[in-house]
Amino acid sequence: MYLPHALRLPLGLLLSSSLLLGCGEQAMEQRPVSGPIHVDVLDLTPTTLRLTTELPGRITAFKQAEVRPQVTGILKSRLYKEGSQVEAGDVLYEIDSTTYQSNVNSAQAQLAKALTSEDATQKTALRYKELIRKKLASQQDYDDANALYKEAQAEVAIRQAELDYANIELSYTKIKAPISGQAGLSLVSEGSLLTSEQSSYLTTIIQTANVYVDMQQSSLAITKIKKEFAHFTDKNAEIPVTITLEDGSAYDETGHLEFSDTQVSGSTGTVTLRAIIPNPDNTLLAGMYVRAHISMPEARGYLVVPQSAVVRSQSGEPSVFVVNQDSNVEKKPVVLGNEVNNGWVVKEGLSSGEKVVISNILNMKNGVEVVVDSSTDSSVPALTSEE
Incomplete structure (x- = not known):
């Protein structure tokens, strides 16, 4: 059969493609199956x-006291150096005590007057008692004299209480440190008017030899941790806590887990864990954020x-x-x-x-x-x- 020249080339390509396809299928059938x-x-x-649990934590002062005045008056002097260590009872500030010393003097005078009256009425009551024994006075006279004596005794007690209160107020003119620790920045200066009910404090005192690390953990995670702890043999084992500082360096001292809160926060659904960490060099400051690592009690x-x-x-x-x-x-x-x-x-x-x-x-x-x-x-x- 005669084919036009224009159809010869495509037909040749078709036959060649068929031959190649057949060869490809034969090659795939002959490809070895991959082994193991x-x-x-x-x-x-x-x-x-000995596993550890890492939690974000915040440093809290072991003890912190805000120093406030308990009486009203003009601040006379500041007697401590800011940032220094103070002992409980050290005088930090002194208020002008003129008025309060006058109150003490007045109370002392009132007490002395009351004591004199008590002494006089006592002698009168004793005298009437002796006259009754001799039947030279009536019972009514003795009762009246004895009543006056008892009133004088009560007056002495009142004046003594007033003197004690005046002395207490006078002592408050010397504002003392309530705890030992590091005294902070003074927020008042000499000449300032202080009031007994003011909301602002004069300075703070912080104990830094040990600090707290407060950590937040979800209530579900706390439950899992407690289950883990239940499998350990020593129920009273101290749980070590180490911390990593904000710059990523490890803190040298090791503390221990102190307690976990008994309530779940309604807003965050978390429970607070608290650890105590030694802070001999005052490296850890209140408010600092750290990473705490809580170790299991045993390996x-x-x-x-x-x-x-x-x-x-x-x-x-x-x-x-x-x-x-x-x-x-x-x-x-x-x-x-x-x-x-x-x-x-x-x-x-x-x-x-x-x-x-x-x-x-x-x-x-x-x-x-x-x-x-x-x-x-x-x-x-x-x-x-x-x-």
Whole structure:
């Protein structure tokens, strides 16, 4: 059959394409099936760790007192150096005491008058008592004299109380330190008028030898921590607390957990934890923000897997691949706990002796056959933390 010249070239290309396609299908049919995937595994064995929980914290003064005047008057002098250490009872300020000293003098005079009256009425009552015995006076006369004596005694008590109160007010003209500690900046100067009920304070005194670290934790997290503590043998063990400063450096001193609040904040849903930290060099200042690390009371054995061995679903659920006895891979969901260096503590989902895949993770799926090239003990130093 004769074909036009214009159709010869396309027909040749079509025949060539058919031949190539046939060869490609034959080559695909002859391609060898891929064999088992080579992996490295981690033999899970318990690692002894003393876990820590990290929380944001804020430094609070161990004791802090706001110094205020208790009487009204003109400030006469300031007797302390700002920023210095003061002892409880040291005089910090002195108010002009002229008026209060006058009140004391007046009260003393009133007391002396009352004592004189008491002495006179007592003698009169005794005299009438003797006259009654001799039947030279009536009972009514004695009763009246004795009543006057008792009134004089009451008057003495009143005048004594007034003198005591006047002395107390006079003593308040010397404003003393209520606690020992570091005195702060003075907010008043000589010549200022101070009042007994003023809301503003004169200065503050802070005890800094020890400080509090207040930490906020959710009520759910507190419940989990308490459950963890319930498994420890020593119920009275002191719980160590260390802190990291704002610049990332570790603070040298170690404190201990003091208590947790008994109420949950209605606005934030958190519970306050409080620790006491020694502060011998006054490095920690009230109001400073730190990172607190709460250690478990004792070390225990935990299963730890590398972070690179953990895969997550689209919803964020973690899981790992393990090799079973048939050399096939199984995907197991896990519950993760604390982060330990470059690993995760596995709280649920795995058991000791299982082989966790730590290489070729991208090619893993359920049922894949694997060949284990190497096996590593899970207690290698890279996965442990210092106790």
